[in-house]
Amino acid sequence: MIEIENITKRYGAATVVNDVSLVVQPRTITVIVGTSGSGKTTLMRMINRLVEPTAGVIRLDGEDNRTLPGYELRRRIGYAIQGHGLFPHRTVAQNIAVVPELLGWDKARTDARVSELLSLFQLDPETFGPRYPHELSGGQQQRIGVARALAAEPNVLLMDEPFGALDPVIRSKAQEDLLAIQKRFGTTIILVTHDMEEAIHLGHKIAVMDGGNLLQYATPAEILANPATDFVATLVGTGDRPFRFLSLSPAGDAVEPGTAEGEAIPASATQRDALAELLWSGRPALPVVNEAGKAIGRVTVDGLVKRASRPAA
Amino acid sequence: MKLRLPAIVRIGILVLLVVFLARPEWFEPVFRPLTQNNAPVIYNQGSLLNLTLLHLRTVAIATAGATIVAIALAILVTRPFGAEFLPLSRSLVNIGQTFPPVAVLALAVPAVGFGEKPTLIALFLYGLLPIFENALTGLTTLPPTVTDAARGVGMTGWQRLVKVELPLAMPVILAGIRLSVTINLATATIGSTVAAKTLGEVIIAGLQSNNLSFVLQGGLIVGVLAVMIYDGLSAMERFISRRMGLLQQG
Numbered sequence: 001m002i003e004i005e006n007i008t009k010r011y012g013a014a015t016v017v018n019d020v021s022l023v024v025q026p027r028t029i030t031v032i033v034g035t036s037g038s039g040k041t042t043l044m045r046m047i048n049r050l051v052e053p054t055a056g057v058i059r060l061d062g063e064d065n066r067t068l069p070g071y072e073l074r075r076r077i078g079y080a081i082q083g084h085g086l087f088p089h090r091t092v093a094q095n096i097a098v099v100p101e102l103l104g105w106d107k108a109r110t111d112a113r114v115s116e117l118l119s120l121f122q123l124d125p126e127t128f129g130p131r132y133p134h135e136l137s138g139g140q141q142q143r144i145g146v147a148r149a150l151a152a153e154p155n156v157l158l159m160d161e162p163f164g165a166l167d168p169v170i171r172s173k174a175q176e177d178l179l180a181i182q183k184r185f186g187t188t189i190i191l192v193t194h195d196m197e198e199a200i201h202l203g204h205k206i207a208v209m210d211g212g213n214l215l216q217y218a219t220p221a222e223i224l225a226n227p228a229t230d231f232v233a234t235l236v237g238t239g240d241r242p243f244r245f246l247s248l249s250p251a252g253d254a255v256e257p258g259t260a261e262g263e264a265i266p267a268s269a270t271q272r273d274a275l276a277e278l279l280w281s282g283r284p285a286l287p288v289v290n291e292a293g294k295a296i297g298r299v300t301v302d303g304l305v306k307r308a309s310r311p312a313a
Numbered sequence: 314m315k316l317r318l319p320a321i322v323r324i325g326i327l328v329l330l331v332v333f334l335a336r337p338e339w340f341e342p343v344f345r346p347l348t349q350n351n352a353p354v355i356y357n358q359g360s361l362l363n364l365t366l367l368h369l370r371t372v373a374i375a376t377a378g379a380t381i382v383a384i385a386l387a388i389l390v391t392r393p394f395g396a397e398f399l400p401l402s403r404s405l406v407n408i409g410q411t412f413p414p415v416a417v418l419a420l421a422v423p424a425v426g427f428g429e430k431p432t433l434i435a436l437f438l439y440g441l442l443p444i445f446e447n448a449l450t451g452l453t454t455l456p457p458t459v460t461d462a463a464r465g466v467g468m469t470g471w472q473r474l475v476k477v478e479l480p481l482a483m484p485v486i487l488a489g490i491r492l493s494v495t496i497n498l499a500t501a502t503i504g505s506t507v508a509a510k511t512l513g514e515v516i517i518a519g520l521q522s523n524n525l526s527f528v529l530q531g532g533l534i535v536g537v538l539a540v541m542i543y544d545g546l547s548a549m550e551r552f553i554s555r556r557m558g559l560l561q562q563g
């Protein structure tokens with residue numbers, strides 16, 4: 001659990017983060033969104049004390065983060081920096097091994113971990129381990145940046161716009177990878193992004209920042225349904241709101257009894273995908289199948305449209 | 314491995330130099346046209362090989378000293394606690410450069426006597442500035458995301474310096490050392506005016522006896538040494554830079 005309590009950061013007269021409080025539950029993903037310069041990076045960097053707050057306390061699992069020396073704290077917290085920040089004079093394998101080495105892991109354990117992580121990110125350890133960062137594509141560098149942050153099995157992972165520089169295809173792949181990794185290791189993740197779509201897709205909770213203030217801290221559904229301020233509403237994008245809302249739940253939740261013709265959609269697909277498929281194929285209803293491929297009912301345009309309307313407050 | 318032409322030329326020159334130092338008398342016909350009145354053609358007041366080694370030793374000691382002091386100074390003034398010494402150290406090192414080496418020799422002789430010592434002092438002071446300036450440039454122009462990442466992964470100040478900052482600044486620091494060595498190889502000849510054993514002896518002997526052959530022999534050895542050491546260090550810099558992706562492969 002990460003408790004951020006009345007955190008303020010000032011540079012001279014400028015207040016960059018203003019009295020922010022929020023609690024991040026263990027094993028969840030919290031996404032910080034906001035415009036450029038709103039203080040997202042600064043807030044995040046106060047958690048691992050790359051920036052020292054002017055006022056306020058941050059506790060990790062109940063313990064003040066100032067109890068340990070900064071460098072020891074940072075070895076326990078994974079940090080994927082804005083713009084990967086790989087060490088250009090070290091190979092990919094050496095980059096990933098940095099924190100385990102600082103922690104004094106033995107070589108066998110470190111090597112095993114490096115191979116495991118490279119495989120996890122679909123990079124062949126034999127091929128990519130000995131390469132230097134400049135011999136990788138941008139997307140590969142980004143993945144190595146995340147792998148390095150995960151190397152010492154941290155409970156907490158801070159990610160600063162990790163997918164900012166990726167093309168849409170690689171980006172959504174990287175997002176799926178991240179969700180899978182988060183499930184697998186149970187890591188508590190705090191992720192910064194400009195992109196509301198990404199925030200809604202990844203976040204259990206979303207923190208919206210503007211001008212150093214925390215405007216709203218809530219679940220994606222809550223933020224979509226009841227934006228706290230006009231700014232949050234603008235960020236959510238009123239035009240996309242119903243579709244984003246549908247993207248939060250799986251088609252399985254909208255299943256109605258009955259059958260339908262044509263190609264089926266898996267229950268795990270989002271309701272937005274289901275509606276898109278319905279509209280595109282011009283059908284009034286779609287069959288839904290479970291993981292085993294067995295039909296469990298259907299989704300209808302009418303049913304989904306009802307679900308897309310604003311929930312009663 | 315395929316040797317490129319420049320590599321062959323380099324090896325050729327090196328072999329020529331070694332042969333000349335070991336058996337200078339073989340080269341008598343080459344230098345004979347430069348002498349008159351049956352004067353000795355090949356330097357005969359000592360061993361050329363010996364003088365060359367002493368010359369190199371003097372330069373090596375002075376440059377090693379300058380390297381250690383200059384890099385230490387650069388590290389010190391780029392740490393948070395040393396930043397206020399930056400202007401001071403800059404001007405100190407600049408003084409070392411603006412003082413002509415001859416003046417340093419003249420001042421050092423009364424203090425430490427004749428011989429190698431005043432030469433070492435002059436070369437040391439003269440070698441400081443290029444290394445210091447380059448080390449400073451190297452340590453202050455590191456990519457910010459990389460230094461930030463070094464902090465972010467939990468390196469201590471010392472670990473950041475040794476594992477990240479110095480290795481990344483190394484090509485630029487090496488360039489400074491290279492400049493310093495080259496300047497000092499030439500400047501060391503002046504040391505012979507205060508009785509240091511360097512190749513300057515050969516040149517001075519030639520000037521005193523109006524023997525162009527001696528002057529040329531001393532000058533050529535110094536020149537070839539300077540070019541080759543410059544070349545070798547450049548190659549090392551390129552190798553390191555290329556590995557870090559700072560240079561395009563080509």
Ligand SMILES: Nc1ncnc2c1ncn2[C@@H]1O[C@H](COP(=O)(O)OP(=O)(O)OP(=O)(O)O)[C@@H](O)[C@H]1O
Nearest residue numbers: 011016034035036037038039040041042043082194
């Ligand atoms: N070391 C510093 N000294 C002075 N001002 C700073 C410093 N670091 C950040 N700031 C200021 O604090 C504000 C917030 O910066 P921060 O990096 O947290 O923004 P951000 O939300 O991460 O922006 P972006 O989305 O562009 O990364 C900016 O106006 C920035 O100029």
Ligand SMILES: [Mg+2]
Nearest residue numbers: 040041082160
């Ligand atoms: Mg930022």
